[in-house]
Amino acid sequence: MLKLLITRPLPDRVIAKARGFFDTTVREKTTPLSREELVASLKDYDLVLPTLGDMYSAEVFEAVSDPRARAIANFGVGYNHIDTQAANNAGIPVSNTPGAVTDATADIAVMLMLMTSRRAAEGERMVRSQSWGGWHPTQLLGLHMSGKTLGIVGMGRIGQAVAHRAHHGFGMTIKYFNRSPKTVDIPAEQIDSLSGLAGQVDIMVIAVPGGNATHHLINAEILSAMQPHAHLVNIARGDIVKEADLIEALENGKIAGAGLDVYEFEPKVPQALIDMENVTLLPHLGTAALDVRENMGFMALDNVIAASERKPLPNQV
Numbered sequence: 001m002l003k004l005l006i007t008r009p010l011p012d013r014v015i016a017k018a019r020g021f022f023d024t025t026v027r028e029k030t031t032p033l034s035r036e037e038l039v040a041s042l043k044d045y046d047l048v049l050p051t052l053g054d055m056y057s058a059e060v061f062e063a064v065s066d067p068r069a070r071a072i073a074n075f076g077v078g079y080n081h082i083d084t085q086a087a088n089n090a091g092i093p094v095s096n097t098p099g100a101v102t103d104a105t106a107d108i109a110v111m112l113m114l115m116t117s118r119r120a121a122e123g124e125r126m127v128r129s130q131s132w133g134g135w136h137p138t139q140l141l142g143l144h145m146s147g148k149t150l151g152i153v154g155m156g157r158i159g160q161a162v163a164h165r166a167h168h169g170f171g172m173t174i175k176y177f178n179r180s181p182k183t184v185d186i187p188a189e190q191i192d193s194l195s196g197l198a199g200q201v202d203i204m205v206i207a208v209p210g211g212n213a214t215h216h217l218i219n220a221e222i223l224s225a226m227q228p229h230a231h232l233v234n235i236a237r238g239d240i241v242k243e244a245d246l247i248e249a250l251e252n253g254k255i256a257g258a259g260l261d262v263y264e265f266e267p268k269v270p271q272a273l274i275d276m277e278n279v280t281l282l283p284h285l286g287t288a289a290l291d292v293r294e295n296m297g298f299m300a301l302d303n304v305i306a307a308s309e310r311k312p313l314p315n316q317v
Helices: 012-021 035-044 058-062 084-089 102-117 120-128 157-170 194-198 220-225 243-251 271-275 290-308
Strands: 003-006 023-026 047-049 071-073 149-153 173-177 203-206 231-234 257-260 279-281
Touching (some): 003 012, 047 290, 102 120, 102 231, 173 194, 220 243, 243 257
Parallel strands (some): 003 023, 047 071, 149 203, 231 257
């Protein structure tokens, strides 16, 4: 029986299915693999099912001259923590879990859009601290989201799912920036430049993949182009936004607020963001629903099962 390493605890049904196919080791820690563990995973296991933060860099692959691993099946759609070129050079295909995460992540985007524009987190803190003195007409006035203009950075599966929710649910005008021409099935305008998009929208949602191509894509230049009443929402990868520039923009009123589910140096969150009332902070909840995480796990297992049978991976990247 082939040996499978699952690098973090997963839902019980996923683990049970894995044990039915493989000699399965589940690493009980919830933290990313250390360098030593990364190297050992390639040497000691036939198949590896890692996730966010398990940094399979080129250096890790170079440290294993004759890897035992025949596939890395990532748990998650984002795989910028895996050097896929180095993996391919080592003869190890890499897969991810697209589709399974789309709706759940889009739901979180809409939740953050509402929370930041309507100042929901600030209001909840007011109630919990017992500092709410009762309703009055000018208390916690925010941005009414219905009918406003939404800008989406990255019109892939998740970006389109956000657009559908915003257009059909809130009557929002949709504009987007995408690196290549894109045709979508709702009324939407593709804007040629990211700074051009930033200047036209009331809320801007980041939905591009992580990686070198999008590192610090949202920086001082883009934030300065946004309107002072606008809000930024990030449900993609933390380092797409240059956090220091975001803090400066918020402190100086260049934008009105932000809703964040991811962070540049996750899980570290800057104290400056924590201290700001106009920032909604979530602990990377994007796919945190049991059925979604189960579906992600089953999709990852489909890939390791295919690898065990020397078949093409269904979701190879």
